[in-house]
Amino acid sequence: MRCFCLLYVLVLCGGIVATAWLPANAQPISVRKSDGKTLIQAAAIDSSRNILVMAQMGKMQLSSWHFFDSKKPTAVYQWQTPDAVECVVFATAKNGERVFLSGDSRGVVRLWDIHARDQVDSFRAHRQQVLGLVFSQSANILVSLGIDDGKTKLRFWDLQTKKQTIPVRDAFGVSVALSPNGKLMALTLPGGKLELVEFPACKSVWTRSSGKAAWLSNVNFAPNGRTVITAESSWGKTTNICFWDVNSGSVTKKIAAYPIFDLGRRLVGGICCLSYSPTGLLVASAGKDDRVCFWEAATGQKITSVPGHQGPVNAILFHGDDDKCFSISHAGDVFFTDFAGIKKHVRPTANRKPGTDLQPFWQDLHSSEALRGVVAVEFFLQHSKLALPFLKSRLLVRKQKKGEWFSKNVNDLANANFGVRQKAAVEIEKQLYAAEPFLRQRLTNGTDLETRRRIENLLKKIPKLDGLRPADLRPLRVISILERIDAAESRELLAWMAKNLETEQLRSAAKRALGK
Template structure:
């Protein structure tokens, strides 16, 4: 899925970001890829001068990148998962909004700092944009409203309430006079703003024609037209002055996920969703905008393929015969001896995007979860859905089975961790996370009595599973901890702290007893061997590292180029094979030789 598209000011380069975790730059004339970096970039904004990119990752960090080299310039934090970010016209400020329902305004003129936070939305913020100048901006929310803000006040100047469902996108016309909002109700609303008195506004038109939720909208550079993309696969062009539909064509085999114009307005770029994560360039000057004239559908003059459907999770059965792979919208169970052979495809009937997948240690149950806020339990042998567990109220981002397969833990953006009885599907306990954080990863101790959770507020929390009480908090870490794992002998807890190293904790007193410091990026996962003597780490730097736990040494590291970061890995029960899943959609098999 293409999350973001933007042309450089000279129109020669197109920048894209997608669900495969990659940032790419392209030659907009030839369609050839120029640079690529794997960063986990669901949210992106381009500074108006085209020199700096701002991205957000799943660790609640905003990163600034040099566009020419795709090298990091600065990293700064956030309170919760960001969904949308935008630059001010002078490039000195960034506005962000996300799952915490809060709009944040940042000064990025030098060292990034938070200017102010704006509250009022009652659901996640899906889109933000500056409008008119560097002090006014608009936020659109799943609560069905959009709010127009002045940076000098904590109260909205105006609240737009006419949508009947979530608003997915907001855009401001180049002259700042028109605000367009589009959402799940399949309509676009145009609001006229009195620039001398912004509190005075009126709804001037409602644009109808799409047959499904609208995912993206963009004004033409001259402000006379609006282009929209939708889950109905259509790209539509609208006349701003009349509200009439001027043109419509099929832009993808799936939903349209992103749209952008070149600055001269001659080229329109579109990006597809998971069904077709390609980028297409359209000659907008040749698009017929005369509704009375019948013509054939426009054809793209350049198509760019390079973004892939990333592997979200890989997990292996206990009998060493099968392994399961999850991409954003599909789960397949494959034969370990013939990996290209799909044994079963699990029918994900919901529209969710998958975020985690886990085999029970006994191999009898496969659990999946994601944006649908529910957990699905599957019979991996038959592919049948065994149960659907409901209880979370936001995205579920992590799953973990207890070693005896009797319990399942789940972590969500609703700031809860839930413990479930696998056999009955009943919720056993809810662990309430503090308001300023949520759990990133979770792990059971081998005896099932303790659960460890890592958090975006630079802490690790250790819980008593039976009582649901917090046993201890490992805090004041230098950065955000992510991956976490107990050693099979129960003596150590390992976790990776962003750009610092892998910390080892004694589970008797939870004192740090060692650090594996030879790390270059944050690990997506940690896996102990069955004898607890060795530890695998892997991450978006596309390397797998093998560590000698007792001697605190890195004894082996893989080195592969241009295959994309590693999102997930699984170790066979006999410890002889490691399977890795990558953001470029590839799956790799590694022979483990420890002698």
């Protein structure tokens, strides 16, 4: 099945959100239960008007739902269409009216007015089926991906005139996305390649390969336009989420998201849909199993995995902000996950007005619990006037607790006096991630058996993270905070971090946040 990942639309293949470790009173809510007959092919959401549109698989029917609140949907209308609908997307007409468009199995694009409950217009976009649609509001251009004479083509349309504005372009992949500012377009190509193109000029900026991947899919831009994510799949291997730097075209990190198994020519696993949250702090993915996974974008760490769906998950649609997420299954279930309710259980102080002490949230930036880290990042962003001077005081402070300080405390672990040993262990544990290289160096240099045991017990408390040192968590989250605060002081701090952070990986992350 084809997967077409867009900025505003996801073409689907699978299941619905339930729960993992989430608090009992923060369970995802079943908004619409499957009737066992309604299979969903595509879905799109208009957050400004709380409208969700779904297209039935293999049937000529569209249905719209109005959410007066997230838990009580109201069916608005159903449309019968001449041909089976393949994809849907919302767009803004030149008169400012919001319409939604559908692409069908015979290559026709139709414009629908939800309020008038009628088809407004239609035109033939492709000779055969339309695989996907994406709309650029800044350029007022509709991009259609479809099949013409057995070949996949990209076409570009003016919705007002229904005429093509740019020459037809070959599209070898099945995934395309436009950047938030409408100036760039990302395309997947055969052989695990990704191409970045200037839009609407369609001039190639760069083409890069992720390595030995068999194919890339589900391309999506970050809300700030600086990063592109794709699903990277190889037969019989893990499906990764790849993060691409828009400026350089390099892969900055990979998340091993889903295993793939070959069961008698049947591919099990992989990613069906992939989406950034509106703030870019979260990435949501869904596979061909029954799970939706939420990831922290800055660190690549998993926040939670939400199982229990009836088959593959076809769409993940964030509604308004990061705290509301709808997921739609191939079977037709719609679930709503309220992250605001989940976050309330992370740290009580996060729900009160801030005082002068931001230290608890500074500590949470160091947490190996991804959700705790996200809550801390959001808190600093909500109170940026307090955050900037606080972060500056922490970042630019002299490195007093390095070198001699750590060496002294590590040496004190071997002291004959129990009180001295105990105090050293407590002090080291407060700065455990930063102390790790000094502890390992002491083991390398040799020590007595009792001291070795104490050091090994301390090292066991350091969590093992996928592709990341625990000491990198706080710097990456601070970078995530600073790049979202539009102020000269935040840019100055990022410039300082780009020169002074410990590793090249961290320095590069700071440079990317500066747009370099």
